[in-house]
Amino acid sequence: MKPMSTTSHPSFIQATLAVVRKDLTAEFRSRELLSAMLVFSLLVIIIFNFALELNIKERQTVTAGVLWATFAFAGTLGLNRSMAMEKDRGCLDGLLLAPVDRAAIYFGKVISNLVFMFVVEAITLPLYALLYNEARIFQPGFLLVILLGSIGYTSVGTLLASMAVETRTRDVLLPILLFPVTIPVLLLAIRACNGILSGSAMDEIMPLLNTLIAYDVIFTAVAFMVFDNVVEE
């Protein structure tokens, strides 16, 4: 038999990108995850419309909250599905057999989940703006907060989803595991978005953004360190 290792092992970045490519290819063929997330976020926004009576005055104060609640709910849906697909089709076992650093698998999943999250946000935001005549959300600051918040949310979410998927009650469990941990992200992001919408001074918003960045860094680092223990067989 020919030795397999004539070609060198893929580098960390190559392995990460391979996982991302696999996920994106699978998703853009089936589109089952994205379509579910999108329809779901639209429905959530419609429910909020009735729940909060989103008239012009109310909208000023609740826009950030409604959007983040929508992203959080749609996010759990996507995270759950993305890990469940790996598990059900035995794909995760295949990934773990690959001679690559397991952290590369984690980062690959984070990046692809993040892409799905961004796609949903990129469609939900204009729709929200259209439905509620709220063009102020297209500010660089607002979009930056959404970027930072999504990174924090998916970095923890991917780790916890890979845990939840191994349990008996997986679909129910992920939000219960995830929400207590992501409350800081949601809180900081909502405050920062509100601050930006109401035109607060930058030095009021900066501490929130800095904390959000700190959260992203801390939790990505922790997840990076413990992911090996989660997927170990």
Added chain:
Amino acid sequence: MTPKPILLKMLDYLSIIVLGVATYLALFFAPRELVMGEVQRVFYFHIGTAWTALLGFIFAAGLGIAYLVTKNAKWDIYEVAAVEISTIFFLITIVLGSIWARPAWGTWWTWDERLTTAAITELFYIAYFMLRNGIEDPDRRARFGAVYTLIGSISAPITFMAIRWAKSRTIHPVLIGAASEGQEKMNMSPDMRIAFFFALFAFTVIFVDLFWNRIRLGQLQDKVEQLKLKVM
């Protein structure tokens, strides 16, 4: 099964005694607080349980790390014991605080940083037990439990700071350190101090006692699980 160690038996009795003494000190010995009145007496147990619960959570995270490093199942048994007792103690803290807040603040609950963080932390550890219950493989259960307690010990302080920066101002009394504007600083009379420090001591003893008993229970559960596997 090994018989209960004599030291543990003594600790059981000691726990009952210190609980009785702490109750006496809090309810009768400590003077009546001038502003808040009798309800302030709740405070001694409120701090006692909060202190042990928070230390217990940090301790559990340490045990979780010990498990992840050594993969020795005994750390997992210790970790569950610590989390379980701390979760109950913390629930007592929240309930007692709420009882105090009703007359003192005129409401059972406010979305203050400490109260909110406490509620989120409590929910986090309830989720911990739901996570464990959903996993059959003991090895995986232990690994996930350890990872989750580790995340919890990092997440709780971040939540606290996030709420502090996002909302500013608290009405929760400050016991240690400087009170900011709008907060009350608690000043205790010497008799109150005795009741206070004794309550801290008492709940620490009770925690250690429960912890030890819970570890023994955990070891028994482990044995039962292994026997079951042997039969099957």
